[in-house]
Amino acid sequence: MQSESLRSYLSASEGNYAVLNEYAAMEAYKGNTLASIFRSMEIVCQYPRQIIVLKTTGRICSLVGRAQGLQRRMIEERQTRDFSNFCRRLRAAQAGDTYIQRQLLENGRAADGQMDRILADAPILPGAIKELRKTFRPEELKAIRLDEPFPDTLIEKSMKFIVELTFSKMGTHPSPPSRIRSMEELQNTFLFRHSVSTFVWALDWIARGGADNVRADRMRNDVIDVIFATYAAAPTAAPIRRMKGIS
Known part of the structure; x- marks a missing residue:
């Protein structure tokens, strides 16, 4: 600003x-x-x-x-x-x-x-990143850490995580979209794009070794940055x- x-x-x-x-x-x-x-x-x-x-x-x-x-x-x-x-x-x-x-x-x-x-809410985020990391195999973690092309297994896991996170958000949000008629419409919702941004943010922390012992205010700033990234990704x-x- x-x-x-x-x-x-x-x-x-x-x-x-x-x-x-x-x-x-x-x-x-x-x-x-x-x-x-x-x-x-x-x-x-x-x-x-x-x-x-x-x-x-x-x-x-x-x-x-x-x-x-x-x-x-x-x-x-x-x-x-x-x-x-x-x-x-x-x-x-x-x-x-x-x-x-x-x-x-x-x-x-x-x-x-x-x-x-x-x-x-910020203190719970490092633990969530650690749990996500446990779902990846060694070769998948290597691709994340070295910024290499994702193997097919990691692509499948990524999409599954993003879609499940989106529907989890929709299930808890007080005013979710009234209808989703296609995958294209799902991808155009803010909650889907926020799930994508959140996932990419988590991968970035995993690539750096995790977010253990990171201060809560740093995590809070990251949460806000993810929201800005979500808006920037709007089609x-x-x-x-x-x-x-x-x-």
């Missing part, structure tokens, strides 16, 4: 867009909100018409995987249209508007709460230029 690369990208063309999900916002709000939020939003607020705000992750998890309109369904159109107003409110808060400052602090507390919940069913109408 504070990278000069972001500024260069947005300033290069009005057709360049930055996409904000709720975890980007949480990262901006968490901690010392009235210091971090202004720094984090400084660049994007200079280009408010080039910012696309996504729905919450919970709502996106419930979206069907139909290819038509896939990107459009992920966008929170009202917040995208109103992003300029959000930036004006931020400037007012920075100038001393106490009412808006209180609202920002409330959002900051909510962000801290979610980060704390992820942190509380491009529609050209980004079609979204200009709502910016």
Whole structure:
């Protein structure tokens, strides 16, 4: 959010867009909100018409995987249209508007709460990676460790793990997709893509020897990074230029 690369990208063309999900916002709000939020939003607020705000992750998890309109369904159109107003409110808060400052602090507390919940679950992750590692044969572990082509047995295990993890997530999520009519639609769901990203993340740790004794806050940061990777892997069913109408 504070990278000069972001500024260069947005300033290069009005057709360049930055996409904000709720975890980007949480990262901006968490901690010392009235210091971090202004720094984090400084660049994007200079280009408010080039910012696309996504729905919450919970709502996106419930979206069907139909290819038509896939990107459009992920966008929170009202917040995208109103992003300029959000930036004006931020400037007012920075100038001393106490009412808006209180609202920002409330959002900051909510962000801290979610980060704390992820942190509380983080200690179980190294053990889960270790259990996954036990399912691989020596030649499969060698391929993972040396970044070699996967043997057929490892490909089969990978797909089985990803699909089972996806349906496990759907079984516990409060609002899973209402219907899955094909494998293509399954692959287009957020929960499937999150399972793929989670699996690749676990393989990366296995390739490095495991995640034993890794701090819980490092695991939490990884969990959030996996969510960002999931969003980045979303299929491009529609050209980004079609979204200009709502910016």
